[in-house]
Amino acid sequence: MTTHQDLVTKYSRSAPRYTSYPSALHFRETDDPLPALSHIDEHNTVPRPLSLYIHIPFCASLCWYCGCTKVITRRPEDGRAYLDRLYREISSLKRRLHPDSKVIQLHFGGGTPTYLSPGEIRDIGSVLRKHFAFEDDMEFAVEIDPRRLTRDHISALAEIGCNRASIGIQDIHNDVQRAINRIQPMSVNEQVIEWLHEAGIHHINVDLIYGLPLQSKQRFEETLEAVKKTNPDRFAIFNYAHVPWMMPSQKLLDRYPMPDPHEKFAMLNMMIDNLTASGYTFIGMDHFAKTDDELSMARKNGTLQRNFQGYSTRSDSDIYGFGMSSISQIGNGYLQSVKDLETYYQRIDDGKPPYARHYFLTRDDRIRRDTIMRLMCDLELDFRLTGDRWNIDGEEYFAEAFTPLREMASDGLITLTEHGLRVTDTGRMFLRNIATAFDAYYALPENRKRYSKTV
Numbered sequence: 001m002t003t004h005q006d007l008v009t010k011y012s013r014s015a016p017r018y019t020s021y022p023s024a025l026h027f028r029e030t031d032d033p034l035p036a037l038s039h040i041d042e043h044n045t046v047p048r049p050l051s052l053y054i055h056i057p058f059c060a061s062l063c064w065y066c067g068c069t070k071v072i073t074r075r076p077e078d079g080r081a082y083l084d085r086l087y088r089e090i091s092s093l094k095r096r097l098h099p100d101s102k103v104i105q106l107h108f109g110g111g112t113p114t115y116l117s118p119g120e121i122r123d124i125g126s127v128l129r130k131h132f133a134f135e136d137d138m139e140f141a142v143e144i145d146p147r148r149l150t151r152d153h154i155s156a157l158a159e160i161g162c163n164r165a166s167i168g169i170q171d172i173h174n175d176v177q178r179a180i181n182r183i184q185p186m187s188v189n190e191q192v193i194e195w196l197h198e199a200g201i202h203h204i205n206v207d208l209i210y211g212l213p214l215q216s217k218q219r220f221e222e223t224l225e226a227v228k229k230t231n232p233d234r235f236a237i238f239n240y241a242h243v244p245w246m247m248p249s250q251k252l253l254d255r256y257p258m259p260d261p262h263e264k265f266a267m268l269n270m271m272i273d274n275l276t277a278s279g280y281t282f283i284g285m286d287h288f289a290k291t292d293d294e295l296s297m298a299r300k301n302g303t304l305q306r307n308f309q310g311y312s313t314r315s316d317s318d319i320y321g322f323g324m325s326s327i328s329q330i331g332n333g334y335l336q337s338v339k340d341l342e343t344y345y346q347r348i349d350d351g352k353p354p355y356a357r358h359y360f361l362t363r364d365d366r367i368r369r370d371t372i373m374r375l376m377c378d379l380e381l382d383f384r385l386t387g388d389r390w391n392i393d394g395e396e397y398f399a400e401a402f403t404p405l406r407e408m409a410s411d412g413l414i415t416l417t418e419h420g421l422r423v424t425d426t427g428r429m430f431l432r433n434i435a436t437a438f439d440a441y442y443a444l445p446e447n448r449k450r451y452s453k454t455v
Contacts, residue, residue, distance in 0.1 A: 004269075005262060007411060007430065012261040012455040015432040015442065017285070018376055019308045020334060021369035022441050024327065025450055027336055027357040036355045037096070039333045044098040048318050050132070051105040053308070054124070055323030057341065058082070058115040060148060063182045064252045065170075065212060067241055069325035069339050070111045079116050082341075085348040086323055087127050092353075093320065094131045102133045105314045108142040108162075114149055118156035125160025139164060139314065141205075146192040147184055154195045164203035165196050166236070171212060172223045179213040179256045186226055193230050206232040210267045211240035213256035217266045224274055234295060235280065235288040236310060237271055239264065241452030261455040268429055268455075284376055285431050287311045304377040311377070324354070332361040364440065366390075367397065372435045379428065382420040395419070401437040408434060430454065 016023040030036075057071045058079060071078070106128070116124070141164040142157055157165070169189055170182060177183050193204060206227055210220050227235075242258075244250040259267065272282050280288040281296040287310060289295040298304040298313040305312045307319060308327050319329040321337065324344040328335040337354040338344050347354045361369065367390050375381055383394030390397075409416045413427035413434060427434060432454045436442045 004265065004426070007413075007426070008261050008265045008455050010411070011413075011430050011433045012453055013433065014451040015436050015454050016439070016451050018372055018432065018435050019306060019310065020327075020329065021372050021439070022359065022365065023451075024334070024336065024357075026441055027334055027359045029356065030358055033353040033355055035360070036333075036335045036353060036358050039335075039358075039360065040093075040096050040330060043318065043331045043333075044096060044101070047098045047100040047102070049135075049314075049316065050097070050101050050103045051307075051314060051317040051319045052103055052107070052128070052132070053319060053321040053326055053328075054086070054106070054108050054113070054128075055110065055321065055326040056082070056108060056113040056116060057111040057324055059110070059112045059145075060115060061181065062249055063170075063180055064249045065180045065209065065240060066249070067243060067247050068111060071341055076117065079120055081345070082323075083116075083120060083124065085345055086124075088348050089322055089354060090127060090131055092351075093322070097320075102135050104135045104138055104317055105312075106134075106138060106140045106161075107309055109309070110143055112145045113142050114144055114153050114157075118150070118152040121153065121156040122160060125156075129160075134161070141166060141203075143168065143207075144192065146188045147182075149192055151195050154192070154199045154201070158199035158201055162201055164205065165201055166205040166207055167192060167232075168207045169223075169227060170207070170209045171215065171220070172226050173214070173219060176212055176214045176219075179253065181252075189227075190230060193232075204230070204232045205234040205236060206230070208235065208237045209240050210237060210271070211242070211259055211264045213253050213258050215259050215267070216263060217270050220267045221270055221274065224271060228275075228278060233290050233293050235275065236286055237288070238286050239268070239452070239455070243452055261453065265429065265455050272429075282428065283311050284379070284428075299377070302378060306373050306376050332366060334359045367392070368438050368440060371398070371438050375423070375435055375438070376431060379423040379431075380417075380420065382417075384419050398438060404437045405434075408437070 057069060059070050059072055060074050062072050140162045142162050143166045145168055167189060171177065172186050196204060208223065242250055275288045276282055279291055281291050281299060283289055283295055283299050294313050295311060307329060321328045324337055324341055325339040326337050335355045336357040338347060338356040344354050371381065371386055386394035405414065405421060408414050412424055413430050414421045414423055423434060
């Protein structure tokens with residue numbers, strides 16, 4: 001009989017997180033912006049629902065676990081210089097978009113968006129309102145670092161229409177916080193959540209990370225219990241990605257004991273049991289939502305989507321990213337801006353688009369993207385439906401996938417049905433592994449070591 005311990009040993013492999021397909025590692029470097037601009041123009045001949053992502057890269061201090069693209073600074077003038085370029089980028093791109101397109105989703109990410117002053121937050125809200133039309137039920141989310149946050153920051157966010165906040169907490173224990181260089185008392189988190197509710201921002205997400213130094217199943221459950229008392233609508237609980245070859249600051253964590261894959265699996269198992277018993281739905285790989293939340297409803301009715309922000313309810317929109325390193329997903333194309341701040345400034349100052357990498361999907365990419373995303377969202381596949389959508393024989397098209405799928409079925413990760421597959425409760429904890437069966441790029445061995453471990 002295959003035990004969970006055997007499965008962890010076997011399936012603790014490197015694999016993509018599948019927020020896109022193919023992953024950003026396969027985007028192609030380019031010095032020519034014309035293909036990107038042509039793609040944008042071709043996709044704006046008719047109105048399209050828009051999802052905007054605004055990347056604010058600044059942080060006042062470095063969290064040693066962080067894998068985001070960020071700039072560490074405490075100089076207020078850095079924020080002002082960045083916003084000047086960001087506004088010019090927004091103005092330039094807006095001229096290429098269909099005038100009747102409306103924004104259904106807006107996300108401030110980072111870095112730390114609340115690094116900006118309250119006045120700067122109000123300014124960026126005004127600029128966006130000037131350039132874009134917003135749907136009445138638009139979701140407007142912001143990532144918040146509770147440290148150094150003031151009540152006026154929250155007031156500014158509420159004034160510009162923010163209605164959802166994602167609060168980075170990670171872990172409540174002092175020794176873990178010291179090990180990752182992020183000191184953040186629980187009282188600070190509770191104060192910020194109180195301010196958010198007072199300002200009318202009632203949709204609260206909490207971000208946690210498991211797999212950090214000095215964590216264990218028991219101690220992470222203490223974090224979970226403490227955070228549950230704040231009554232968030234959603235949890236995003238990420239498996240820490242230790243990739244020091246990409247993020248050198250993560251080498252500082254090697255000084256501390258870290259949970260091994262078996263302990264991390266026990267932590268994941270615990271959180272699923274804990275949160276589902278507390279009225280949350282396990283949405284997928286790393287998200288939980290209250291059973292009456294729209295994310296849970298989308299999971300139930302088959303309209304759930306997955307993109308660079310994780311699981312989402314706003315489907316069929318074009319994602320336009322603004323700011324350094326931001327990624328746009330426009331139809332069947334991905335565009336990524338330069339990751340270096342000075343290069344970003346130079347591009348904007350020269351009147352050039354900031355795109356440095358792109359990828360335009362082939363028909364095979366589109367079929368595989370659709371299949372992987374439906375697997376990640378629905379936790380099942382019916383190859384007849386795949387065939388109907390793409391005018392192919394689904395089982396024949398993915399014939400090579402059945403070798404790993406049969407092995408996974410033998411290990412209890414999936415159940416093979418007459419015309420497809422269904423992910424088991426155990427398999428949900430190995431969802432990235434299952435998705436690799438449909439990933440044409442993962443078959444190349446040199447690609448596998450570039451990703452974080454699944455467990």
